[in-house]
Amino acid sequence: MNKTNESKVKLNGREVHFSSAVALMDDDLLEDLHSQMAPCGDQEFLDAYVEAHAKKFGEEFQVN
Numbered sequence: 001m002n003k004t005n006e007s008k009v010k011l012n013g014r015e016v017h018f019s020s021a022v023a024l025m026d027d028d029l030l031e032d033l034h035s036q037m038a039p040c041g042d043q044e045f046l047d048a049y050v051e052a053h054a055k056k057f058g059e060e061f062q063v064n
Helices: 018-023 027-037 042-057
Strands: 008-011 014-017
Touching: 008 018, 008 042, 014 018, 018 042, 027 042
Parallel strands: none
Antiparallel strands: 008 014
């Protein structure tokens, strides 16, 4: 995929590539949310993941 056409999303006030965020997601949470939410937009999915991540791990999801 051409990086210039890749979806960008907002995370913690900054723009990140959606694929970079997905690469760092917990596999179990990712799979659960994907089955519950498909189809949806990238930002909507990321927002739901951030909430689920905080509930499961007690910390903020970050992409550095």
